[in-house]
Amino acid sequence: MTKRALLFFHFLILSFFLSAQTISITTDHTQLVLKVNSQKRLCQTYLGERLSAQTDLSQLNMPEAGLSSSCIKGLEAYPVMGTEDYYEPTFEIRHADGNPTSVLKYVSHSQQGNETKVVLRDELYPVEVTLYYKVFPEEDIIQQWTEIKQEEKGKVYLGRYASSMLYFEAPQYYLTEFASDWAKEMQMQNQELQFGKKVVDSRLGARANMMTQPFFEVGLGGPARENEGRVLMGTLGWTGNFRFTFEVDNQHVLRVVSGINHDASIYLLKKGDIFRTADFFFTLSANGVGEGSRRFQRWMMNHQLHKAKDDRMTLLNNWENTYFDFDEEKLVALFGEAKDLGVDLFLLDDGWFGNKYPRKDDHAGLGDWQVTKDKLPNGVPYLVKKAKENGVNFGIWIEPEMVNPKSELAEKHPDWIIMLPSSQSSGAGGTREPYYFRNQLVLDLCNPQVQDFVFGVVDGLMQENPDIKFMKWDCNSPITNIYSPYLKENQGNIYVDYVRGLYSVLDRVQTKYPDLYMMMCSGGGGRSDVTGLRYFTEFWCSDNTDPIERLFIQWGYSQFMPAKAMCAHVTEWNRKASIKFRLDVAFQGKLGFDIGLKGLSDDDRQYCREAIKEYKRLKDVVWSPNLYRLVSPYEGQHCVVQRVSDDRSHSIVFAYDIHPRYGERLLNTRLQGLDTDAKYRVKEICLMPGRQSWLSCNNKVYTGDYLMKVGVKVTSASDLVSHIIEITKE
Ligand code: GLA
Numbered sequence: 001m002t003k004r005a006l007l008f009f010h011f012l013i014l015s016f017f018l019s020a021q022t023i024s025i026t027t028d029h030t031q032l033v034l035k036v037n038s039q040k041r042l043c044q045t046y047l048g049e050r051l052s053a054q055t056d057l058s059q060l061n062m063p064e065a066g067l068s069s070s071c072i073k074g075l076e077a078y079p080v081m082g083t084e085d086y087y088e089p090t091f092e093i094r095h096a097d098g099n100p101t102s103v104l105k106y107v108s109h110s111q112q113g114n115e116t117k118v119v120l121r122d123e124l125y126p127v128e129v130t131l132y133y134k135v136f137p138e139e140d141i142i143q144q145w146t147e148i149k150q151e152e153k154g155k156v157y158l159g160r161y162a163s164s165m166l167y168f169e170a171p172q173y174y175l176t177e178f179a180s181d182w183a184k185e186m187q188m189q190n191q192e193l194q195f196g197k198k199v200v201d202s203r204l205g206a207r208a209n210m211m212t213q214p215f216f217e218v219g220l221g222g223p224a225r226e227n228e229g230r231v232l233m234g235t236l237g238w239t240g241n242f243r244f245t246f247e248v249d250n251q252h253v254l255r256v257v258s259g260i261n262h263d264a265s266i267y268l269l270k271k272g273d274i275f276r277t278a279d280f281f282f283t284l285s286a287n288g289v290g291e292g293s294r295r296f297q298r299w300m301m302n303h304q305l306h307k308a309k310d311d312r313m314t315l316l317n318n319w320e321n322t323y324f325d326f327d328e329e330k331l332v333a334l335f336g337e338a339k340d341l342g343v344d345l346f347l348l349d350d351g352w353f354g355n356k357y358p359r360k361d362d363h364a365g366l367g368d369w370q371v372t373k374d375k376l377p378n379g380v381p382y383l384v385k386k387a388k389e390n391g392v393n394f395g396i397w398i399e400p401e402m403v404n405p406k407s408e409l410a411e412k413h414p415d416w417i418i419m420l421p422s423s424q425s426s427g428a429g430g431t432r433e434p435y436y437f438r439n440q441l442v443l444d445l446c447n448p449q450v451q452d453f454v455f456g457v458v459d460g461l462m463q464e465n466p467d468i469k470f471m472k473w474d475c476n477s478p479i480t481n482i483y484s485p486y487l488k489e490n491q492g493n494i495y496v497d498y499v500r501g502l503y504s505v506l507d508r509v510q511t512k513y514p515d516l517y518m519m520m521c522s523g524g525g526g527r528s529d530v531t532g533l534r535y536f537t538e539f540w541c542s543d544n545t546d547p548i549e550r551l552f553i554q555w556g557y558s559q560f561m562p563a564k565a566m567c568a569h570v571t572e573w574n575r576k577a578s579i580k581f582r583l584d585v586a587f588q589g590k591l592g593f594d595i596g597l598k599g600l601s602d603d604d605r606q607y608c609r610e611a612i613k614e615y616k617r618l619k620d621v622v623w624s625p626n627l628y629r630l631v632s633p634y635e636g637q638h639c640v641v642q643r644v645s646d647d648r649s650h651s652i653v654f655a656y657d658i659h660p661r662y663g664e665r666l667l668n669t670r671l672q673g674l675d676t677d678a679k680y681r682v683k684e685i686c687l688m689p690g691r692q693s694w695l696s697c698n699n700k701v702y703t704g705d706y707l708m709k710v711g712v713k714v715t716s717a718s719d720l721v722s723h724i725i726e727i728t729k730e
Contacts, residue, residue, distance in 0.1 A: 022057050023109055025116050025133045026050055027140040030284045034077055037062055040105040043074030044167050049286055075167045078131055080104055088245045088257050090162035095125050096154025102127050126151035139299035141283050148275040158267040162259030163280035173254045174219040175246055178556055180212055183544035185525035186556025190223055193246050201243035201261045205479030205495050206442055207526035214242045214529050215560050217289055226290045226629055233292040234258060235560055237531030238278035240499035266492035297562040297625035304530055305565055307537045312564055313344035314612060317594040320571050324351035324360050328376055335390035337597045342612045345393040345470055357406045363439045366402050367409030369457045384465045395470025400457035402440045402477055416450045418442045420483045437477040445501030447486035455505045462513055475522040506535040538565045538590050546574035547585035548658055551639045554588055564623040569594040577720045579604040580688055583611050584722035588654055591615050606689045614686055621650050628672040638715045644673035651727040655714035668711035674704035679730040686724040701730060
């Protein structure tokens with residue numbers, strides 16, 4: 001064979017090898033298949049239920065991309081702006097010479113354990129993009145992220161840097177999004193996705209999820225349903241700006257692009273640096289969102305949530321009871337109330353700090369984390385000691401990323417604050433009128449000195465008070481007046497570097513104080529992402545604790561979040577609802593109180609004490625990821641949810657009547673997740689003092705089969721009635 005023929009032969013073998021290059025990524029029930037096409041481009045050939053015979057992978061065809069016959073064959077796994085695919089790209093890069101694109105070709109891949117890594121490279125420019133896929137087989141969750149590396153000398157900018165692109169083919173697509181606002185978190189809304197794009201994104205920087213939350217569901221072939229149908233459920237783990245783009249192309253293929261929001265964030269990537277995108281997590285359920293939620297909750301409990309296996313503390317918070325109006329005497333009396341109630345911890349909220357500018361309302365003091373001397377003359381150590389003497393743990397509120405202009409910190413370090421500079425080039429001079437959200441500004445976490453300061457807020461408190469068990473870390477403002485004095489001309493990096501700065505602080509906190517419980521709070525549920533919860537043990541779902549609203553908010557968060565992480569407090573919101581109803585709603589999450597106990601009747605107080613005992617007895621079932629949402633508040637005037645222990649021996653049903661219609665026909669509620677053949681005793685618990693259960697199923701024994709096929713009556717025709725029902729295997 002001549003040298004030329006040999007080369008040709010090698011070429012043929014290589015081409016065959018490349019065209020046959022198949023990468024299969026599987027969980028117990030899902031399979032994602034990627035193939036390298038004849039042009040060395042990585043394409044998705046399958047995403048769906050796991051195929052039984054792996055030999056079938058060779059049958060998978062390379063679908064046509066949506067444009068003309070001249071375009072590349074296949075649906076590219078990581079399409080780049082400026083190449084043949086004219087739809088929403090995942091990646092955009094501007095090279096030092098101004099060339100605005102790259103062509104990414106397959107170089108290699110490796111699979112180790114649960115992680116798959118595919119390296120792509122531009123043949124003309126020193127740019128390498130590595131796609132990562134990590135599977136959680138049992139939980140059926142796939143995690144995706146990307147690393148981008150460039151070795152050019154000049155300035156190279158990333159215009160887009162998504163974590164994931166997924167393609168679907170179905171007759172229809174229906175999106176469920178989670179619209180939000182202060183006190184209106186997680187409002188589920190559905191719509192059909194037609195040709196074109198629908199974007200769900202945030203650009204608020206900090207308090208990033210105030211207007212919309214980083215979760216979505218897509219019903220494939222019809223609207224997402226609870227127990228039937230194919231549904232994609234996804235979330236971005238990023239405590240900052242996110243973006244999901246849902247695009248139906250001309251072939252009716254749905255393209256789902258997920259990542260950090262690139263909007264207003266053209267990122268300068270230095271030579272040799274690696275840009276790691278956020279993590280995108282998804283599950284594909286063939287049995288509706290119920291199954292997807294159980295998978296996500298289990299995954300959070302097994303792999304993601306900070307201290308997921310550890311206990312949680314019930315607590316009494318003083319915010320809605322005292323607001324800023326407290327002193328030592330009042331607080332010590334509240335420690336006594338916490339003890340009497342039977343909760344584990346007292347949480348001191350906003351208003352304990354600042355001297356030159358005391359924090360007596362929300363206009364001053366943020367940033368000055370020294371105790372207000374004339375309010376609390378004996379400092380935090382005295383409070384911790386007194387709480388201990390009263391038999392409760394002590395926790396404290398901080399908002400360390402923020403500053404009031406009226407503070408010593410703002411006077412001392414104006415360059416630590418994100419704030420538009422005075423104009424230098426226009427000739428007009430001067431500064432723009434700053435925009436204050438809740439009278440405050442955001443510290444520049446891009447700056448390592450600021451990161452030290454923010455870490456120092458926690459560290460200072462902990463050094464002085466090693467017995468502090470809990471912190472509520474608040475974040476009440478989005479990033480306003482967007483300009484980082486630290487980044488100077490690289491302003492495109494601010495939104496991303498802010499979050500990285502935050503993570504670097506939280507890493508230090510977690511390393512130094514692994515036993516500290518922390519609540520992620522952001523003016524209610526303005527922060528709620530799954531990566532934030534790697535650092536926080538729980539999050540504040542909403543300032544809105546009206547139990548009716550909470551039924552909806554908790555229904556929404558339960559799509560992805562485990563109950564153990566969802567703080568739910570009994571408060572004064574909606575006094576038309578009884579204490580029992582309010583508590584029974586909060587019982588579903590991580591229970592707490594934010595209420596003056598003196599204002600309650602003896603019976604109400606007694607109810608709370610007994611319910612806390614029941615909560616502590618049953619919390620492992622309450623926090624079980626096996627959630628069955630039986631009756632939706634979105635579909636009528638009732639809400640019923642059920643939790644089941646892993647061994648199916650124990651279950652709790654929570655039933656609520658909101659405002660039933662006159663003469664409404666009440667249906668049995670059919671339970672789920674039980675053992676068909678086992679016998680279960682049904683018992684209503686958490687009754688008001690002296691009351692008997694009037695549920696006809698109370699204290700009866702049924703087979704699991706009966707409970708799941710025939711069901712029992714747990715709803716009523718009266719307003720604001722609730723029942724907590726324990727189901728125990730005999
Ligand atoms: C935010 C929180 C509240 C409370 C206040 C204090 O709004 O959501 O729970 O802590 O801040 O200022």
